[in-house]
Amino acid sequence: MSFAVKLMNWYREKGRDLPWRTTHDAYIIWLSEIILQQTRVEQGMPYFHRFVEAFPIVTKFAQADEEDILRLWQGLGYYSRARNMHKAAKMVMSDFQGTFPNTYGEAIRLPGVGEYTAAAIASFSANEPRAVVDGNVYRVLARYFGINEPINSIQGKRIFAEIAHDMLDKRNPGIYNQAIMDFGALQCKPKNPLCEDCIFRVECVAFQKGLVDMLPVKLKGKVSRNRYFHYFIVKEDDKILMSKRGQGDVWTNLYEFPMIETAEDISLSDLMAHADFVHYFDENTVLEVVGKQIKQVLSHQNIYARFFIIRDSRALKKKKKDWNYYFCEKIDKLAKHKLIFSFLEKNVHLISANTSVK
């Protein structure tokens, strides 16, 4: 029996029942695939339901405000996915007459849709014979064939893409693609794979040679850097001073409190002597520390954050021309990053009664 047939037989019996597998609607499949990029199924699931309900058809998605999309996306990470989805939905309206493309060649033109996602959309919705190559597929193939070429080298990507295409069941690409990913997620897991109970125990090169734990090989990335954020909570009546982050850094277009960043952890007195602090606040400002320093780990940086309350809003120098902060009444309506919304959840008492926190 071929690899593909054994795999699909396994899938029929052990595969997961996932909501986006019951449709051939390219739009719904796209929605699920973008959400699941670098994201576990369990983590993405509630967001999938949220988005399907808010935007049942691509027209609704295209008509939404980016702010609303980001707010629905809040907490999921890699926010460029949400911004690109909005661009893609608008492109579907302008370039595809509102019909979501279901071919690889068309889908891959959409921002945020790369080789993996285009293959997923085309194979799941239209049964186009395109092999998906995601983390699961790299792992299954690397172990099955005993390939030690790094999966994140250019050479490796090419090799694995070719093998994936060779192995694909050209008659049932949709089912096959679902099957190999589920197999990677449930059976051929990164840690403690279920080799003793595996249908490929005999053919799997890694298992026969005892190399399962060594494969796949992946080149290491750079070490994380440390950043120190000092957030200021400034209230005026029931409004809180907020600002929107710009491009070229983490959390593009998301909201947060006014902030000073330093390369090192600094003392309170050094903070108050900081040029930006002097720029925005009176020298006699009283800072009240809220809680302990929070560490937020991103995949490529460690962010250490402290929060300060400034109770006297007169401390703020309001006549600056480069004013890019504004007092916001309903901060629950803003899309915020984790550092901010988890702080707000823990410090509801700091926010006035008529300002709800989500």
Next chain:
DNA sequence: AACGCGGGGGC
């Protein structure tokens, strides 16, 4: 070819 981009979970 390398890097930046979140947040969560397994071990």
Next chain:
DNA sequence: GCCCCAGCGTT
């Protein structure tokens, strides 16, 4: 603490 997750876009 390290690795991985239904990756993609930019440089």
